[in-house]
Amino acid sequence: MAFPQTPIELLAEMQIGGVWTDITADLYARAPLTIERGRPDEAARVDPARVSFQLNNRGNAYSPRTPSSPNYGLIGRNTPVRFSLPATEAYMNLPAAAAAASTPDVAALDITGDIDVRADLRPDVWASNVTNSYWEVMAKYATASNQRSWGLLVRDTGVIQFRWSADGTNVLLTESTVAVPFRGRQRGAIRATLDVNNGSGGWTVTFYTAATMAGTWTQLGATVTGVGVTSIFNSTAPLQVGDISSIGFAHVGRRFYAAEVRNGIGGSPVANPTFTALSPGTTAWSDSAGRSWTLTGQAAISQREYRAYAEVSAWPPRWDVSGRDVYVPAEAAGIMRRLGQGAKPLASTLRRRIPRAGAPVAYWPMEEGRLATQAYSPVTGVAPLTTVGFDYAADSSLLGSDPLPRLTAVASMSGVVPTYTSTGSWTVACVFYWPTAPASDTVLIEFRTTGSATRIRLTGQSGGILFEGFTAGGATLFSAGIVTAGTDFYATWNRLEISANTSGGNVDFSVTWDNVSGSGWGDTTTVAATAGNVTSISTVFGALAEGVSIGHLAVFPGSIDGVYDGADDGYLGEGASARITRLCSEEGVSVAAERADTALGPQTSDTLLALLGKAEAADLGVLSEDREGLGLHYRARTSYYNQPVALTLDYATAGHVAPPLEPVDDDQRLRNDRTVVRDGGSSARAVDTTSPLSTQAPPAGVGVYDDSRTLSLGSDSQPADIAGWLLHLGTWDEARYPTVHVDLAAAPSLIPAILALDIGDRIQIINPPAWLPPGPIDLIVEGYTETIGHPNSWDVVLNCSPAGPWTVAVTDDSVNAHADTTGSQLASGVNTSATSLSVATTSGPIWTTAASEMPFDIRVGGEVMTVTAISGASSPQTFTVTRSVNGIVKSHLSSADVRLAHPAFVSY
Template sequence: MAFPTTPIELLAELQIGGTWTDVTADLYARGPLTIERGRPDEATRVDPAKAGFQLDNRGNKYSPRNPRSVNYGLLGRNTPVRFSVPLGYSYLDVPAVAGSQIATPDHASLDITGDIDVRVEMIPSTWIGTYDAPYWECIGKYQSTGNQRSWLMMGGNGGYVQFRWSADGTGTTVNWSTQPVPAARRLAIRATLDANNGAGGSTVVFYTATSLAGPWTQLGDPIVTAGIASIFNSTASLEIGDITGTNFGVQARRIIRAEVRSGIGGTVVAAPDMRALTPGTTSWADTAGRTWTVGGAASISNRAYRLHAEVSAWPSRWDVSGQDVYVPVEAAGILRRLGQGQKALSSSLRRRIPTFGPVAYWPCEEGSEATQAYSPLPGCAPLAVHGWEFAADAGCAGSDPLPKIDAAASMYGVVPPYTSAVNSWLVALLYSQDAPPASMSQWLTFTTTGTARTIVVGTDAAGISVLGYDVAGSTVINEYFSNSDTFGAGRWFRFDFSAQPSGGNVNFHMGWVDIDGAGSQWNWSMAGTVGTVTRIDTHFGALLSGMRLGHIGVYPHADLGVWGTSDNGYRGEVAGARIRRLCAEEGVPLTHASGDTPMGPQQAAPLLTLLSEAADADGGILHEDREALALRYRGRADFYNQPVALTLDYNTAGHVAPPLEPTDDDQRTRNDRTVTRRSGSSARAVDETGPLSTQAPPAGVGTYDDEVTLNLASDSQVEDIAAWRLHLGTWDEARYPTVHVDLAAAPSLIPAVLAMDIGDRIQIINPPTWLPPGPIDLIVEGYTETIGHPNHWDIILSCSPAGPWTVAVVDDLVTGRADTDGSTLASGITSTATSLSVATVGAPLWSTSGADLPVDIEVAGEVMRVTAISGASSPQTFTVTRSINTVVKAQSSGTDVRFDQAPIISY
């Protein structure tokens, strides 16, 4: 991939008739491909990704409405398009399709029954798993069919790694890493099993590395299991990717290489390495002699995708002669399409309950003038009601406003005939009442075809009563459960009443749970049959006037998981999980979503609003994946203490093309920040002393205030978030809004640029002397990329300072130290002095322990490395190495002394 003599091998593909088709030959050189992704100039929102290019249309191929076109009926609005370049190495492309893998047959060398060492280097679409596929296979000799399980390594929910093995081919011992993998796209993971650790047990240790070559860093704590391990000698093939015969999730991933070793650090018995394979290879032998075959939808590829998008328009254009016919295409990422719809999603209850297969369901979320409650289920008639005031109570977080009843209220609904595969039923609803009735009052009556034909539920101040009558009207159930905590204080409860067969008996379960707390349950049995529920027919007791209720459902099973936490709007669900769940529910592709901020209740709003709400609360970036037509969310914590993904040398041609223009302005300055929890409390954080404080210049910059309302789970969060936002808004550093990289002039950067993505950290080293010393440390917020023929390739990065994201880590020798609260030079020094006298007033003295050294300090812009500290009282003597950051100068008495890297507490 040398430049400029070798043209860029750009590949442009359109999905024509559902098949990816190469259209590179029809790209006009006069209209270079331009790609824009992310957010420019530290904007608060990410714009939809977009691409502009021109297609030769003289052959009428790109005229969707022209019946003369060979692609008539095959192209249209939102036709997918993608662009890629060679990556420089090959990999195994494993799409999210079951059965996509490579495999090698069982072999004597693979029949490891003792110590084993397994390693895989890969780039999964997400390390943390997806909503639909929280666990996914990496590599294993593990065949469920015929109980031929030996061992298996998997990725797990939240970024944890799992290693499991079987002693008999059937049962398994499962071990999880105690820590998740670090936030990185490409990573090598490793698991070792010490079958006999010498203490009567076995030990699994997990590791990570930047590549299979190491060095390896232990991931969490060793996992010790009682008893010496023995791995079953199965006949299963060794597979990498989606393992045959398992029922775990499928997830897109790129496998670069792998190793299996007999013994920890022992003999390599399998070593598939895809890096040098020719794209399209279907079978090959590795260096250990194993023959690998590509299976399913997997393939060997070397493409690095720069964008997946949708063509939003096909405008035909031509010159006056009619000889130059072309289409100036604009394509956009899926954020554009998602942003077009403004329809609010239904309540979280209304969305979840129908997915659990009710045979009758009445949400009761009608408007205030409604006279009946409709059912969204086909064939289920509306619930006839009397004495109901709809839309009277909005207090249930997982619902739109629900009705309340008066003293003469009733409800009647017919349950369509159904068959239960498990011969069970469940009647469930939500209710709320300010106080329990003084005497027994009926509030739910329904009928069945079972032994208990009519069931009546009532309550009084002391508990709940259940009466059941058979077909002759005789009492077959007479139960009373003493519990005074079934009503009161306007709390919302979920109520479940289920029946299941047990021999010749019926097992009944009744439970009521505060949607934000604990609950109670009651179980009993009676001789008889379960039957099916036929109707809801309730005349409410007069003392229940003011009761609120809704989401009444009848189910042909007894699964109490129908609610999940949808009844409280998923309060407490972390931001990443909310994004994953919403995208899964709406069928929106999503490749990654981290984010650990607990959210408040999900309310009715358009999908993109809800996704942005989660991103705003967490403080990360919601954008589009370039590897797939999908969304990707990078949570706030992913930005902490990142390794540098791309290093640019200002003195090397092409690394930093002109202009490099620092901007020292107030665009991002916010020194007075208020954070309010939606429907909750607020917190305010103000910088009153720093260089960007609210003080008047020159002590500060004056007041820059703002206020934001976030959907948070609790009031306890607002103070920390306000402080963090203040930290971001008062970071005292010039901005570098754009960094221009000329890849045609610096082709050595291509591999790192292709691996870099939105949110990654970059550095510019060796900046000119008229800029502050030391590397320019930046976060990539987005970029504009231009690829032209034959060898033009520019990328302009939109950046923000990376400094605010270096946060304290406990026990870390750089970020884990507590900074001084007030130290100064006790006397001035020359530019060559290597001993400092440092006075500390009103704060603990500096540690003299060699274990805490060396440490870098900053004195008036000069960074010095402290190699020794002596003295049991102030002033202390520091032995230093000068000019760590190329600045060296005489220093005056009284000059402030601080850590070069002050500890920053994240939230």
């Protein structure tokens, strides 16, 4: 796209009656499209996106309450809209659903020897907590009839996997030894080569990455070798790029730009779909290698960059005095607005998981209020559980539940299980806490079935537990005393499962229990019997059961596997992005979450946005709205570390930095005394007492700026590290640049980079004016306001914060591996031409003299110098330097402070 000769090709679409409809012609030029995303100048949270535009309503098309409107009943509150501009090149778009480009098996694809496969793509996430721990890139691989050849995949950790089979059945798996270097939604090319006979009696797989398919290719990690010469099975499977229909791993949103399969390492391509060469809307084509391709599922060739996806929250009709100018100044908002409107707290993790994962025929959570006399069932058609002697809401110690009842000495419960189709197996499950073993036999649960064991009972004993089944006549069908039950059954929260499973003419009657910490025990008794169905709960506990806590009683029409697992302790220790992904999946909200392994505390009963916010706060990442769909995007804290520059602005070039560029040197983000409290646990404090921004009184410091954060954390070991990192962020000594204005009409060369730029990306301003500190100015994009007018105006105002604090230590890195001095200064003054410095160490160890550690940069009085050599085994030492690296050169007095220009900071 070029300015000003070519008008902006803005495309506005509205989902009318469920169909995306072009409404661009109805946009009023007098009111430019305005999009606000992200958060303003270092705000704590991202606000819902705001999109404003005006629509011509002279034909009543946008009057949803007017019956004469052609769109009556087709649009209304929260109608989706989206706005896009042309992308710099075409791509194959795959939503997070089953979709691919496919070509049938032909002789040219039947590679049995060395192979070289490559893909150029931009996924929503490279590393994330995805289903089955993998997502697919491309493969010639079908599990049906054992037609496996090979496959290229990416793991949830971001490493590349190449798999192949020599016989179509058995699979060899290899993975790169390190993860790809790309952040979420960064375009990158990946490659894997297989040498089936490396000349040493084995095979070798090598992985590579590049910026695009054009290269240059850089080896990723170490080569992977195996013993024995191998081969690739000649299968009949089609070659697919995208989701592999027979594998069925995670669906991750992706853009593909190109793919290649080569016969031999570096050999001739036998398939090379180049999606950038296709016209939007193409569904079938042939590549230059002669392969015929078709799109499957929701795959589409597109050439649009979406600037906003939103929902119209208001349709205010407006008109002028004459009534001829009828219009709608529409307001649309991102999905966060709707998610935050009147949202009720989500139920406990057990209450949410059991009905979803187990499909019980009866379920009573028992999370009632203190005045309750019965336990409600959320399962349709199940009557409440009748209870006597239940002290409801008395025990709040189970992390995965709202408060549960404790039993009194006269406690009993009874409930009817509706009739259901017999499967030959069933499970009765609950959670319980029994403080101490009873002095004599005391019933924990008893229920009835239509099987041979019409009455089944579990009894607590002083030395263990007793598991029994009785016939209709009262005879004992089975009896199993389990004397191993001790501290793992008593004095801890357990999930209990009693089950029956038919095997021929026998039934396996089992009792198992697992602590919420994971340990447990069980026993199985096999007898000639029928399982029948569970018909009712009928339990009289006994006086010695007083003090027992119980809840989440459920009956399942078969075996269960892990229904209670994780949910019983509120998913304590779950990673931040895993929780965000799970919660959004449970609530039907689309999300792309970069992998964030910060261990979280238990999930409490709160609103969806509040729970997502707790995960975001603990990880120190950013949760925002996706501009490419109605959903959310999570950017992990770790993706901010040492990220490449996504946009370079040259202050000396017109339009790159439109006025005003106004630095602010204030105390808005200053915090030099930070406390982090683990919610429900311990705390830690980090205080700066030495730097220029320390808690010391001026001029040695700035005085006390303290704060405290309570975070949902998985263990008491976490607050100290987080407090230290927050202190680092809060004492970063640099001016802020709250906004940076880019005029794309004046600088069209920036359009490709601006189209790719998103919240959390790093930008730099080079060649700043002489009255500012020497550049580059290094910033993080926190959000932006984008104004697109007609026919050729396009402004972007970026909300920014300093990027410097996010440069962290990297082992063996030439720049970011040096620890700073704790105290050094010039032993004598120097003039502007001196290239030798005498440096005295005032605190800590002396500077290294190892040539392998050179060169590195130091900062003296604002001047950056490159140290090329250091001599001297004691203080003072002699530094050989190159002066004026940052364009500043001046004389320096004795005792001038000497520091690393780029000190390494250890990340959280």
